[in-house]
Structures are given as C-alpha cells and as structure tokens.
Amino acid sequence: MAFEDIKELLAAKRYVELxxxxxxxQIPDIAEFIDELDTKNAIIAFRLLPKEIAADVFSYLSxxxxxxxxxxxxxxxxxxxxxxxxFDDKIDFLEEMPANVVKRILRNxxxxxxxxxxxxxxxxxxxxxxxMTIEFVxxxxxxxxxxALEKIRRIGRDREIVYTCYVTDAWRRLEGIVSLKExxxxxxxxxxxxxxxTDVIYVNTYDDQEDIADIFKKYGFLAMPVVDQEKRLVGxxxxxxxxxxxxxxxxxDFQRIAAIQPSEIEYLEANPVMLARKRIVWLMxxxxxxxxxxxxxxxxxxxxxxxxxxxxxxxxxxxTGGNAGSQSSVTVIRSLALGELKFTDILKVIRKELLVSIxxxxxxxxxxxxxxxxxxxxxxxxxxxxxxxxxxxVVFAKFIGGTLPLLAKKVGLDPAIMASPLITTIVDAVxxxxxxxxxxxxxxxxx
Amino acid sequence: MAFEDIKELLAAKRYVELxxxxxxxQIPDIAEFIDELDTKNAIIAFRLLPKEIAADVFSYLSxxxxxxxxxxxxxxxxxxxxxxxxFDDKIDFLEEMPANVVKRILRNxxxxxxxxxxxxxxxxxxxxxxxMTIEFVxxxxxxxxxxALEKIRRIGRDREIVYTCYVTDAWRRLEGIVSLKExxxxxxxxxxxxxxxTDVIYVNTYDDQEDIADIFKKYGFLAMPVVDQEKRLVGxxxxxxxxxxxxxxxxxDFQRIAAIQPSEIEYLEANPVMLARKRIVWLMxxxxxxxxxxxxxxxxxxxxxxxxxxxxxxxxxxxTGGNAGSQSSVTVIRSLALGELKFTDILKVIRKELLVSIxxxxxxxxxxxxxxxxxxxxxxxxxxxxxxxxxxxVVFAKFIGGTLPLLAKKVGLDPAIMASPLITTIVDAVxxxxxxxxxxxxxxxxx
Numbered sequence: 001m002a003f004e005d006i007k008e009l010l011a012a013k014r015y016v017e018l019x020x021x022x023x024x025x026q027i028p029d030i031a032e033f034i035d036e037l038d039t040k041n042a043i044i045a046f047r048l049l050p051k052e053i054a055a056d057v058f059s060y061l062s063x064x065x066x067x068x069x070x071x072x073x074x075x076x077x078x079x080x081x082x083x084x085x086x087f088d089d090k091i092d093f094l095e096e097m098p099a100n101v102v103k104r105i106l107r108n109x110x111x112x113x114x115x116x117x118x119x120x121x122x123x124x125x126x127x128x129x130x131x132m133t134i135e136f137v138x139x140x141x142x143x144x145x146x147x148a149l150e151k152i153r154r155i156g157r158d159r160e161i162v163y164t165c166y167v168t169d170a171w172r173r174l175e176g177i178v179s180l181k182e183x184x185x186x187x188x189x190x191x192x193x194x195x196x197x198t199d200v201i202y203v204n205t206y207d208d209q210e211d212i213a214d215i216f217k218k219y220g221f222l223a224m225p226v227v228d229q230e231k232r233l234v235g236x237x238x239x240x241x242x243x244x245x246x247x248x249x250x251x252x253d254f255q256r257i258a259a260i261q262p263s264e265i266e267y268l269e270a271n272p273v274m275l276a277r278k279r280i281v282w283l284m285x286x287x288x289x290x291x292x293x294x295x296x297x298x299x300x301x302x303x304x305x306x307x308x309x310x311x312x313x314x315x316x317x318x319x320t321g322g323n324a325g326s327q328s329s330v331t332v333i334r335s336l337a338l339g340e341l342k343f344t345d346i347l348k349v350i351r352k353e354l355l356v357s358i359x360x361x362x363x364x365x366x367x368x369x370x371x372x373x374x375x376x377x378x379x380x381x382x383x384x385x386x387x388x389x390x391x392x393x394v395v396f397a398k399f400i401g402g403t404l405p406l407l408a409k410k411v412g413l414d415p416a417i418m419a420s421p422l423i424t425t426i427v428d429a430v431x432x433x434x435x436x437x438x439x440x441x442x443x444x445x446x447x
Numbered sequence: 448m449a450f451e452d453i454k455e456l457l458a459a460k461r462y463v464e465l466x467x468x469x470x471x472x473q474i475p476d477i478a479e480f481i482d483e484l485d486t487k488n489a490i491i492a493f494r495l496l497p498k499e500i501a502a503d504v505f506s507y508l509s510x511x512x513x514x515x516x517x518x519x520x521x522x523x524x525x526x527x528x529x530x531x532x533x534f535d536d537k538i539d540f541l542e543e544m545p546a547n548v549v550k551r552i553l554r555n556x557x558x559x560x561x562x563x564x565x566x567x568x569x570x571x572x573x574x575x576x577x578x579m580t581i582e583f584v585x586x587x588x589x590x591x592x593x594x595a596l597e598k599i600r601r602i603g604r605d606r607e608i609v610y611t612c613y614v615t616d617a618w619r620r621l622e623g624i625v626s627l628k629e630x631x632x633x634x635x636x637x638x639x640x641x642x643x644x645t646d647v648i649y650v651n652t653y654d655d656q657e658d659i660a661d662i663f664k665k666y667g668f669l670a671m672p673v674v675d676q677e678k679r680l681v682g683x684x685x686x687x688x689x690x691x692x693x694x695x696x697x698x699x700d701f702q703r704i705a706a707i708q709p710s711e712i713e714y715l716e717a718n719p720v721m722l723a724r725k726r727i728v729w730l731m732x733x734x735x736x737x738x739x740x741x742x743x744x745x746x747x748x749x750x751x752x753x754x755x756x757x758x759x760x761x762x763x764x765x766x767t768g769g770n771a772g773s774q775s776s777v778t779v780i781r782s783l784a785l786g787e788l789k790f791t792d793i794l795k796v797i798r799k800e801l802l803v804s805i806x807x808x809x810x811x812x813x814x815x816x817x818x819x820x821x822x823x824x825x826x827x828x829x830x831x832x833x834x835x836x837x838x839x840x841v842v843f844a845k846f847i848g849g850t851l852p853l854l855a856k857k858v859g860l861d862p863a864i865m866a867s868p869l870i871t872t873i874v875d876a877v878x879x880x881x882x883x884x885x886x887x888x889x890x891x892x893x894x
Contacts, residue, residue: 024646028665153632162628163610180627181609185600199471217694218475220687222669239686240667243693247664250697251781257704258777258867259770267782268792272799276806279774283841286770287811291818293762301755308748311758315740315875318762322769323706323733323868327726330705334698335714345715352719359723364734371738394730420705420867421770428762 003033010041019048027053031060039068047073055084063096064269070101079108088133088241091120095130128212129205131245132226132235137165141175141193145186152180164223164236167196172232174225176200202227205234209245214339216242253337256416257330259286282421289425293318293432300436306445309378313386314432320364321393321431322424328353328401329423333415336405343410349402357398361391385435385442393431400426450480457488466495474500478507486515494520502531510543511716517548526555535580535688538567542577575659576652578692579673579682584612588622588640592633599627611670611683614643619679621672623647649674652681656692661786663689700784703863704777706733729868736872740765740879747883750892756825757886760833761879767811768840768878769871775800775848776870780862783852790857796849804845808838832882832889840878847873 009018022030022045030049034042034057046069049057058066058081070078070093082090082105094102094117106114116134123129137159139148148165156162165183167176176196186195202225203212216224216239226235252262259282263270297304297314304311332349335341341349365387373383401423405415439445456465469477469492477496481489481504493516496504505513505528517525517540529537529552541549541564553561563581570576584606586595595612603609612630614623623643633642649672650659663671663686673682699709706729710717744751744761751757779796782788788796812834820830848870852862886892 026646026648026666028667149631156628156632162631180631181603184596184609184627184631185603199473201473217690219473220475220690222686239669239690243664243667243686243690246690246693247785251785254701254704254777254781257701258773260774260778266787267778267799268787268795272802272806275799275803276810279771279803280807280810283767283770283774283807283811284814287763287767287815288818290763290766293766294759297759297762298756301758304751304758305755308752309745311748311751311761312741312744314758314761315744315765315879316734316737318765319737319740319868319872319875320730320734322871323730324726326705326867327707327730330701331707331714334701338694338698340713340715348715352714352722355719356722356726359719360727360730363723363727364730367731368734371735420773421766424769425766428766432762 003036006033007037010037010045015048018045019050022049027056028060030057035062035065039072043069043072047077051080055081059085059089059093062269063093066093067097067101070097070105075104075108078105082109086133086135087120088131091117091130094121095125123205126209127205128203128207128209128226128237129235131209131212131241132205132237134235135159136223136225136233136236137162138172138233139165139167139178139192141167141169141191141196143192144188145183145190145192145195146188148178148183148192149188152183166225166233166236167192168233171230174200174202174227174231174233177225200225203237204229210249212237213242213245213249217246218339249337253333253416256414257333257419259283259419259421286421286425290428292429293425296429296432296436300432300440303436303439303443303445307382307439307443309382310385310435310439314435317386317389317393317431317435318424318428320390321397321427322420324357324360324394325397325401325423325427326420328356328398329405329419332402332405333419336409336415341406343406346403346406349406350399353398353402354395357395360398361394364394365391381442385439388438388442389431389435392434393427396430396434397423397427400430450483453480454484457484457492462495465492466497469496474503475507477504482509482512486519490516490519494524498527502528506532506536506540509716510540513540514544514548517544517552522551522555525552529556533580533582534567535578538564538577541568542572570652573656574652575650575654575656575673575684576682578656578659578684578688579652580685581682582606583670583672583680583683584609585619585680586612586614586625586639588614588616588638588643590639591635592630592637592639592642593635595625595630595639596635599630613672613680613683614639615680618677621647621649621674621678621680624672647672650684651676657696659684660689660692660696664693665786696784700780700863703861704780704866706730706866706868733868733872737875740872740875743876743879743883747879747887750883750886750890753892754829754886754890756829757832757882761882764833764836764840764878764882765871765875767837768844768874769867771804771807771841772844772848772870772874773867775803775845776852776866779849779852780866783856783862788853790853793850793853796853797846800845800849801842804842807845808841811841812838828889832886835885835889836878836882839881840874843877843881844870844874847877 006018006021009021034045037045042065106117135158137152137156139151152162163180165178166174167178169175176198177200178192178196182195201215201219205226205228223236223238225233226237228234248264255262261278261281263278332341368390369383369387372378372386373380404418408418409415453465453468456468481492484492489512553564582605584599584603586598599609610627612625613621614625616622623645624647625639625643629642648662648666652673652675670683670685672680673684675681695711702709708725708728710725779788815837816830816834819825819833851865855865856862
C-alpha cells in the first residue's frame with residue numbers, strides 16, 4: 001500500500017486530519033503504515049490511535065517496532081496496551097522481547113496472570129502450547145441454549161473466536177463442542193448436551209505445530225481445542241495462526257532444499273553475520289564432499305590426457321544429472337509434506353521414476369546425439385560415450401532423487417535435506433565414474 | 448489412519464457393524480477409507496453411508512473415485528448426491544469430470560441451475576470465480592437484528608458459512624457485512640445498518656487466487672465477498688479453500704525451483720508420460736545452455752593440457768558456486784512470495800548479499816586453501832588460482848542469485864524460475880571463465 005498522503009499529514013503535523021484518515025484504514029494497514037515510519041514518527045502515530053484499536057494495531061506491528069514502542073511509552077500506556085491484547089498475541093510479543101522489557105511488563109500484572117504468562121512462555125516453540133490462546137467460550141452441558149447464548153453475549157466481546165464453544169465438566173475436562181451456528185439454529189429451551197458433538201478432535205499442549213496444521217487442513221476446522229496431560233481444556237488454536245504455521249513450515253522446506261539452515265527471521269531484518277552462519281555450514285559440507293569428484297577425475301587423469309575433449313562435456317553431464325535428480329527429490333519431498341506419499345509407496349516411486357527417467361533420458365540423449373555428432377562433428381565413439389553417460393546419469397539421478405527423501409523420512413530425518421544440493425553432489429561423483437569408465441572402454445584408453 | 452478393522456468388516460460383509468463403525472468416524476476419514484478401497488468395495492461402502500452424510504463424504508473423495516462412483520450409481524442416487532453438495536464442491540467436481548458425466552448431471556437439473564453451473568464452469572482456473580461458493584447469508588440493512596437472526600435460523604442450515612452475513616441492496620450490490628457474533632451480541636431491536644461494517648474488503652470474480660490468499664493472510668479473514676463487474680455480490684470465498692490455494696501456490700513454487708513445469712495432479716495419480724513431459728522441457732533448455740560451459744573449456748583446452756590437475760577442481764568450484772547462488776535465489780524468491788520484499792529493496796539485497804558472500808567466501812576459501820596447499824600438497828600458484836576463483840565465484844553467485852529473482856518479478860515473470868537450476872547454469876559458465884583466466888595469468892600459461 002502507498003501511504004504517501006498520510007505520511008504528508010504526519011509530516012505537516014495535521015493530526016486531526018491524520019486521525020480521521022487513519023480511522024478509514026483496516027487494522028493491518030495501520031500497522032503496515034506505522035512499521036514504515038522512523039521511530040520518532042512511529043511513536044507519534046501510535047499515540048494518535050483511538051484507544052480501542054491501539055492494542056489491536058500493536059499486535060500486527062513488527063517485533064522490532066513493538067520493542068521500540070514498549071520501551072518508549074510510559075508505564076501506564078504500556079499496561080493499557082497489554083491489558084487489551086489477546087493472550088496469544090501477548091505471549092508472541094513477550095517471546096520476542098529482551099529480558100528487561102519482559103520484566104517491566106511482568107512487574108505490572110497480577111500474580112495470577114504473571115504465573116500464567118510464565119507458564120505459557122515455557123512451552124516449546126512450535127508446540128500447541130505456544131500457539132494457543134485462552135480466550136475461548138466455555139459452556140456447561142446442563143445449560144439451555146438460551147443460557148449459552150446469554151453467556152456468549154456477556155463474555156463474547158473479549159473472546160477471540162466465539163464460533164465454536166467448548167463444553168467442559170467441573171474439572172474443566174473437555175466434554176464436547178457446539179458451534180454458534182448450532183446454538184442460533186436450535187430452539188432456546190434445548191439443553192447444550194443435546195446438540196453438542198462429543199467425538200471432538202483435540203491436540204495436546206506439546207503436540208508439534210506441523211502435525212496440528214495437517215489436522216486443520218484435513219478437516220477444514222476454524223479452531224481446535226488444546227488439552228493438558230490431565231485432559232483439561234487449556235486453550236484453543238485458531239485457523240489464522242495455522243495459516244502462519246503453514247507458511248513457516250513451507251519456508252523451512254524451501255530453506256532446507258536450498259541448503260540453508262532454517263531460521264524464522266525475515267530476510268531484511270536478519271543481519272549478514274547471522275545469514276552467513278546459516279548458509280556456510282552446508283556449503284562447507286558440500287564443498288568438502290565435492291572433492292570426491294576431484295579424486296575421481298584425478299584417478300582418470302590419463303584418460304583426460306589422452307582425450308582432452310572429454311573435459312568439455314563434464315559441466316553438461318554434471319548439471320543435467322543434478323537437475324534431473326532435483327526434479328525427483330523435490331517432487332517426492334513435496335508429496336511427503338502434503339501427506340500424499342508415505343514410505344510404503346517406495347516401490348511405486350521407484351517404478352514411476354524409472355519409467356519417467358527412461359523417457360526423459362531418451363529424449364535428452366537423442367537431442368544430445370544430434371548436436372554432438374552431426375552439428376559439432378565429434379566422432380562416433382566420443383558421441384556414444386557421452387550419450388550413454390547422459391542416459392545412465394539421468395536414470396541414476398532420478399532413482400536416487402526419488403528414493404533418498406523417502407529413506408530419510410523412514411529414519412526420522414527431514415526429507416527436505418535430501419534435496420538438490422546433496423543429490424547433486426552424489427550424482428556428480430557417480431556420473432563421472434560412469435563417464436570415465438565408459439570412455440576407457442569405448443575409446444580403448446589404457447589407464 | 449489405519450482402517451484395517453473396518454476393511455475386515457467389509458470383507459466379511461458384516462454391514463451392520465460396519466455402518467456403526469463408520470458413524471464414529473469424521474467425514475474426511477470416511478472419505479480416506481473409501482479412497483483406499485478397490486472400485487467394487489468403494490461402491491458398496493459408499494452405498495452403506497447414511498443419506499445425510501453421503502454428499503459430504505463424496506466432496507472429500509479423490510476425483511478419480513468421484514468419477515467412478517458417479518458412473519456406477521444409478522441416475523436417482525446421483526441426483527440426490529448432487530442436490531446435497533455445496534455449490535462450490537459441485538463445481539470442483541464437475542470441473543474434473545469427463546464431458547459425458549457432466550452431460551448426465553446437467554440433464555437432471557433445472558434450467559436455472561444448469562445456466563448457473565455453466566456460468567461458473569467458465570470462470571478461469573485460479574480465479575475468484577472458480578473458488579467461490581453461492582451459499583452465503585444475505586441480509587437487508589432495514590432488518591432488525593431479530594429479523595436477521597430469524598432469517599439465519601430459516602436458511603442457515605444449508606449455508607456453508609454463516610459467521611459473516613452480507614448486506615445487499617435491491618440490486619444485490621454489497622453494502623456492508625455483519626458477523627454472527629455482532630448479531631448475537633447486539634440487542635434484538637437494533638437495525639442491521641447500525642451494526643454493519645461498511646468499508647468492506649472484497650474481490651472481483653476474475654481476481655487471481657494468489658492475490659486473494661495474500662489478502663486473507665494479511666487481514667486474518669474467515670471469508671471474503673466476491674462481486675461482479677457491476678459490484679453485485681455473487682459469492683463468497685472461505686478460509687478452508689484459501690488454505691488449499693496457499694499449499695497449491697507453494698507446490699508451484701517448489702516445482703519451478705526444481706525446474707519442473709507446474710501441475711496440480713498428485714504425484715501418485717500422475718502417469719509417467721505426463722510427468723516426463725513436465726520435466727523434460729527445462730532439462731532440455733538447461734542441457735543446451737550448459738554447452739556454453741563446454742565451449743569455455745574447449746577455448747582453454749591448451750591451459751588444461753598444460754596443467755591437467757586444474758580439471759580435478761572443476762566439480763568443486765561449479766557445485767559450490769551453484770549452491771551459494773541457490774541459497775540467495777531461494778531466499779529472495781521466498782521473501783517475495785511472502786510479501787516481505789519488493790523490487791525497490793534491490794539495493795538492500797545487493798548490499799546484504801555482498802556482505803554475506805564475502806563472509807561465506809572467506810570461510811570457504813580458508814578451509815579450501817588449507818586442504819589443497821597443506822593437506823594435498825599442490826603448489827602455491829595452483830592453490831592461489833583455485834582459492835581466488837572460489838571466492839570470486841561465491842560473491843558472483845550470491846549477487847546473481849539475489850538480484851535475478853527481483854528483476855524477473857519486475858518484468859512480470861515468476862521469480863521462482865530464477866532458482867537453482869538457471870542460476871547454476873549461469874554461475875557454472877562464469878566460474879569457469881574466472882578459473883581459466885586466473886589460471887592463465889597466475890600459472891603463466893601461453894594460450
């Protein structure tokens with residue numbers, strides 16, 4: 001969005017007009033606008049917000065900006081913002097803040113809330129506990145629909161989601177769920193227990209967010225209950241947070257496929273030293289592994305000295321092998337991530353990859369043969385060596401690319417590490433061995 | 448899920464028990480179970496479903512299975528399923544079916560519905576029109592909250608989502624939205640227009656699904672209205688369909704990054720010829736581009752003949768360059784997809800990539816120097832040639848990897864095509880030029 005007009009109002013200190021203009025914007029847009037300002041103007045703009053939306057806007061700000069604002073506003077303002085934040089947004093914010101800000105905030109809340117916050121901060125990253133919110137509507141099964149709607153009217157305004165209500169017993173154990181739709185459609189005198197659903201799908205506080213996202217995707221839920229080890233309802237997870245989880249998990253897979261150690265920090269916010277650290281590990285491992293290809297070439301130095309022309313085709317053979325392998329590995333990695341494929345499908349994968357690689361290999365080899373033999377005029381034995389190597393490399397690359405991610409999954413590794421870079425390194429070495437051993441035989445080179 | 452026990456009941460024809468057991472399952476699980484059976488048993492199991500859930504289960508089946516069932520059940524059954532399907536599920540189903548099945552179904556609906564279906568089938572794939580459903584609740588602004596809730600009670604049962612209601616005027620133009628939460632919380636005599644929100648964010652029927660998903664992510668919506676060119680409300684899009692869109696767009700990016708032409712068909716369902724076609728195009732383009740590297744090597748044949756040892760380091764240099772470039776390109780591609788980066792950030796990206804590449808390049812070069820000079824005992828001039836090439840290649844690769852996706856975006860191409868494979872091909876050629884021109888100078892080779 002372009003906020004030029006509002007920025008001008010701010011620069012000209014025309015605050016009354018600015019306030020009016022901001023009122024027309026949606027909350028996430030106001031946050032985007034404040035994120036774009038420098039610190040001083042950001043504080044001014046934030047203070048101009050109507051009280052009732054300030055906390056909501058705050059929850060959409062970048063964590064950097066949240067930090068600045070919470071350090072620069074006075075204690076009273078900070079407490080007001082904190083009180084108006086939804087509990088999960090509060091935890092998200094505190095997780096990102098340095099210890100002194102967290103301390104300052106915890107000093108200003110009741111002991112009960114302090115304990116609750118500390119409890120939530122202890123849930124591992126990526127667990128249901130760290131995703132959930134405590135603002136849900138809980139009902140009792142003895143209530144009538146009229147009572148239930150009455151309770152929703154009373155407490156609903158402060159609840160993040162009221163479209164699913166949770167029915168709990170005296171020990172706060174989850175007994176069932178009932179949707180607001182069902183409550184509205186039911187007649188007022190019916191009991192909640194008569195319309196509630198009892199076979200509820202729930203997750204535990206320590207469940208992994210990726211598995212939870214899979215459940216949301218499968219069942220199309222808007223929210224899901226979270227229970228502790230005693231089966232007590234402790235929170236709910238809502239679909240908007242799951243959408244973020246899905247994107248985060250996808251980002252991790254993209255990073256692993258590109259041989260980067262996963263990180264949740266946005267590119268523009270990350271500093272170069274941190275980026276370099278996340279990238280150098282795999283580059284180093286792969287660089288050292290690539291020396292195997294070097295040894296193979298040195299082993300066949302005599303062959304190269306005899307027919308130097310062979311060298312010219314090394315890049316093409318290595319690249320094509322690497323690309324053919326990545327295609328298969330990324331396809332399998334993605335299918336595994338989407339739950340479309342399991343380890344037990346390995347024979348189907350091998351069969352499919354063999355068929356595909358034969359088709360693709362034949363196509364590439366034909367074009368390559370025509371180019372090398374007819375267009376570039378190499379002799380038949382060299383052309384044959386290169387063509388055969390190309391075909392065998394493609395078949396091997398697709399076999400390895402298709403099976404390694406499945407094997408990784410089987411032994412509990414992330415399949416995404418078996419992607420392009422690692423596959424390329426393996427395929428390189430193998431394609432060189434194929435190349436030179438064929439060359440030695442076909443060209444009758446005495447090694 | 449393991450459905451062994453139910454499969455046994457089916458095999459033993461213990462249909463009464465089977466029915467009981469199925470009732471305990473969630474709809475998507477029943478669909479998964481039926482998808483796993485062979486055709487004959489699938490039809491039997493589908494016919495055993497209680498009438499009220501049959502259509503719902505049907506909408507979750509794979510399109511292959513949907514096709515089989517709709518060909519094998521009789522006309523009356525098919526009409527019943529169709530009548531019970533939500534409109535968007537019906538369109539999704541019809542889009543996947545061969546012409547004869549579509550004809551058979553259209554023969555059995557009213558003319559009005561036939562026209563509507565034909566209209567919807569014409570919306571382009573990936574447009575708002577092809578995603579939306581028509582089962583929404585529309586209200587008038589003159590209604591009281593009591594009237595509105597009354598209307599929801601009357602029609603709500605057949606509506607896919609009732610948590611946002613849409614207020615339209617006499618010409619069906621969208622005037623505002625009001626959530627069920629607001630209706631429940633408001634007092635019964637208040638007019639809808641007094642509680643509705645008028646600055647509604649909506650999309651047009653021809654808007655692209657990727658842009659729509661971005662809006663959902665930004666604002667955290669559960670549903671969004673779709674209007675036609677005359678601003679009339681024609682449908683709504685719900686978050687569950689958007690989650691599918693997000694995964695589909697991510698899959699496309701994974702495919703592009705791996706040099707595969709995008710396809711929506713699941714891996715296990717795709718036939719080898721189709722897979723080969725989607726893969727061979729880029730492999731062919733990249734194979735032919737890789738011949739540039741071949742020409743460079745041939746151009747420096749004299750250098751290789753003079754110092755054959757140089758060949759041994761070609762794979763390591765090419766691979767490291769390719770990997771360093773992919774890291775940068777995939778990072779930028781992902782940040783663009785998440786909206787964290789825009790073209791105007793290009794200078795920040797260049798600055799960051801240069802800093803990171805210098806850090807990473809130095810680290811790799813040091814390790815490499817030690818290995819080649821001290822451990823493998825190559826002489827200093829060869830070690831220097833390789834080390835300098837490595838450093839320059841990493842810097843160049845990260846520069847190209849960081850900027851090409853941004854340039855692609857700028858000229859309207861998908862940034863994801865500027866990923867690993869293309870970057871690798873470019874970096875290969877450049878690294879060879881750097882390598883040999885340094886070698887010629889440092890090793891005093893007369894070319």
